[in-house]
Amino acid sequence: MPASTATTRLRYAFALESTLNLLGGITMLTYPSAMLSLLVSHPTLITNAAVSLTQWLGALSCGLAVPLLLALPESPQAPAQRKLTYSTLLAGEGFLIPVMLLQAAGARDATGLTRKALVGALQVLVPPAVGRLYVLVRRPEWFGGGETAAKRD
Numbered sequence: 156m157p158a159s160t161a162t163t164r165l166r167y168a169f170a171l172e173s174t175l176n177l178l179g180g181i182t183m184l185t186y187p188s189a190m191l192s193l194l195v196s197h198p199t200l201i202t203n204a205a206v207s208l209t210q211w212l213g214a215l216s217c218g219l220a221v222p223l224l225l226a227l228p229e230s231p232q233a234p235a236q237r238k239l240t241y242s243t244l245l246a247g248e249g250f251l252i253p254v255m256l257l258q259a260a261g262a263r264d265a266t267g268l269t270r271k272a273l274v275g276a277l278q279v280l281v282p283p284a285v286g287r288l289y290v291l292v293r294r295p296e297w298f299g300g301g302e303t304a305a306k307r308d
Contacts, residue, residue, distance in 0.1 A: 161297040165237065165290065166227055172283070174260035176216045183213025194272040196264050205267075218244030219244065241287045241298075247283040252277065 158190050187209035191201045221241065226236040258266045259273040266273070290297050 162299040176220040180213040180216030196230040200267040234298040237298040245287040
C-alpha cells in the first residue's frame, strides 16, 4: 500500500479513536453510575469513590482525544506528532494491559469488577495496542513525511 494511502487511513483511525474517546469519556462523566452498573459484580460496589474515579477516567479519556485530534491535519510537524501520539498511547496501554490481565487472572471478585468486564476491556485495548506497535516498529512511513521502507531498512 502506498505510504500516502496508509497515512490517510491512519488519519481516519486517529479521527475514529478520538471520537470514541470523547463519546466514552462524556458518558463516564455524565452517567458514571450507569457505566459502573455494567462493570461491577455487585451494586453495593458503586460507591461515591467509584463514581468519582469513573468521572476522572472519563475526563482522562476526553483528554486523550486531544493529541489524536491535533495530529490529524497535514503539516510539516504532523508525522512527528502522530508518532509521539502513538508512542504515548502505547506506553499507557503497556502499563494498563498487564494490570488488567493480572486482575482478570486473579481471585474472583478481588477487584469488584466482573471478569467479563475485565476481558471486555482487554478486547478493546489489546488490538489498538498491537496495531500501534506494528505501525511504530514496522511501518513508520505510515505517519507521513516521506520516510520509506527503503530508508528504514
